Amino acid sequence: MVKQLKNVDNNSGQGLLWLFGAVLAIQGFGSAITEAGWDTSFGVAGILRAAHVPEWGTFLVGLAGVALLVVAAHRHRTRRRTDRRP
Numbered sequence: 470m471v472k473q474l475k476n477v478d479n480n481s482g483q484g485l486l487w488l489f490g491a492v493l494a495i496q497g498f499g500s501a502i503t504e505a506g507w508d509t510s511f512g513v514a515g516i517l518r519a520a521h522v523p524e525w526g527t528f529l530v531g532l533a534g535v536a537l538l539v540v541a542a543h544r545h546r547t548r549r550r551t552d553r554r555p
Contacts, residue, residue, distance in 0.1 A: 483544060490537030497531025 500514035504527065510518045517526045 486537055486541035490534050490541055493534025494531050497527050497534055501527040
């Protein structure tokens with residue numbers, strides 16, 4: 470029973486890593502591309518411009534998203550390896 474509860478906590482945390490990583494990557498890089506191509510700020514780029522953050526700030530948001538996705542993938546991969554061991 471305790472192991473099942475622990476797995477639920479780990480799975481929900483893992484899901485949040487995937488979710489936040491994807492959102493940050495899409496918002497960061499998508500906002501940067503939109504702003505560069507169409508000279509329009511919205512989403513993360515709009516918020517960062519209002520806070521007087523330089524244009525490269527959106528790339529940092531995208532990189533943070535990629536970093537979260539890498540961590541999520543690494544955790545997923547190591548969990549699958551440990552689950553397969555006898």
